Amino acid sequence: GENVEQHPSTLSVQEGDSAVIKCTYSDSASNYFPWYKQELGKRPQLIIDIRSNVGEKKDQRIAVTLNKTAKHFSLHITETQPEDSAVYFCAAASGGSYIPTFGRGTSLIVHP
Amino acid sequence: SQTIHQWPATLVQPVGSPLSLECTVEGTSNPNLYWYRQAAGRGLQLLFYSVGIGQISSEVPQNLSASRPQDRQFILSSKKLLLSDSGFYLCAWSDQGLTEAFFGQGTRLTVV
Numbered sequence: 260g261e262n263v264e265q266h267p268s269t270l271s272v273q274e275g276d277s278a279v280i281k282c283t284y285s286d287s288a289s290n291y292f293p294w295y296k297q298e299l300g301k302r303p304q305l306i307i308d309i310r311s312n313v314g315e316k317k318d319q320r321i322a323v324t325l326n327k328t329a330k331h332f333s334l335h336i337t338e339t340q341p342e343d344s345a346v347y348f349c350a351a352a353s354g355g356s357y358i359p360t361f362g363r364g365t366s367l368i369v370h371p
Numbered sequence: 372s373q374t375i376h377q378w379p380a381t382l383v384q385p386v387g388s389p390l391s392l393e394c395t396v397e398g399t400s401n402p403n404l405y406w407y408r409q410a411a412g413r414g415l416q417l418l419f420y421s422v423g424i425g426q427i428s429s430e431v432p433q434n435l436s437a438s439r440p441q442d443r444q445f446i447l448s449s450k451k452l453l454l455s456d457s458g459f460y461l462c463a464w465s466d467q468g469l470t471e472a473f474f475g476q477g478t479r480l481t482v483v
Contacts, residue, residue, distance in 0.1 A: 265414075291469035302461065302474040303415070310469070348415060352469055357403060359472060363414035 261286040263351050265362025273370050278339050280365045282349035283331040289351040292325060292332045293359065297346045306347075307334070339369045373398035377462045377475030384482055390435075390449040392478050394462030397443065402464040404445040405472065406437055409459040421445060422467075457482045 262285040272278050284292075290311035295303035309316045309323045309332065316323050320339075325332040332351075336343055346366050350359040377394045384390060396402055406418040417430045419437035427437050434453050438446045445462060462475040 293471060302476055304474070305471045308471065354469060357465070357467070357469055358405075358417065358420055360417070361407075361415040 261289060261351055261353070261360040263349060263360050263362040265349050265365060267365060268363065269366045269368070271368045271370065272339055274339060274341060276339055278336045278343070278367055278369075280334045280347055280349070280367070281331060282333070282351075282362050283329075284351040284360075285330070286351065286353055287327075287330065288353040290354060291352045291359075292323070293350050293352075294323060294334050295348045295350065295361075297348065297364075299345070303348060336367075339367075341369050341371050343367060344369045373464075373473065375462065375464055375473055375475045377478060379478060380476060381479045382481070384452050384480065386454055386482055387451050390447070390452050390456070390480070392447040392460055392462075392480075394445045394447075394475055395443055396445075396464045399464070399466065400442060401467065402443065403467060404439060405463040405465075406445065406447050407461040407463065407474075409461060409477075415461070419447070452482045454482050456480065 265282045293308035294306050296306045297303040307318050307321050307323050309325050320337045322335040346364045348364045349362040352359040374397045404421045407415045408418055409415055419429055421427050421439045435449050460478045463472045465472040
């Protein structure tokens, strides 16, 4: 089955800095890569996703890149703000099972 | 619009007692349904998923079981809880295919 590794487990940045979270996956058949944000005590919610037919996708301060050859994808947050503080999860899914496999999460702390 | 309801929000149960967590989805039909457990520092662990009524797949051997008696109802159960069953349980749904998963509010289960 799919295995998703996510790094780092904790990331601490100053407000205004950029943050990068990296994930690798094992199943070359995976072609859907969503990212979820989970604020303290709340449910995970999708913030951005990318499919294997594109290499990069942007939404305001958030961008995701995908390298299918190397089987890794990354989340980039620019101009971080304290409200970006949360746990971020990457996931991978394939057309075969549709079941997303999640990484272990990254706790992002943005210091004002 | 679609909504997902999960209850209760918190639950304290003694060791050896039974468990029943319920999740219902409104506004869609034939969704994929999931139960995840989130332990501190371990991300989102998929416990069960279902692609249709009566169809349950288990990802990990454990003390829990799941059932889908109706198209939009997913139940997580245990006959006898263990201390190790404590955690944050999340129900989720998605449309068929590679799409976003929507999570319920979660149930914080503490087994004492």
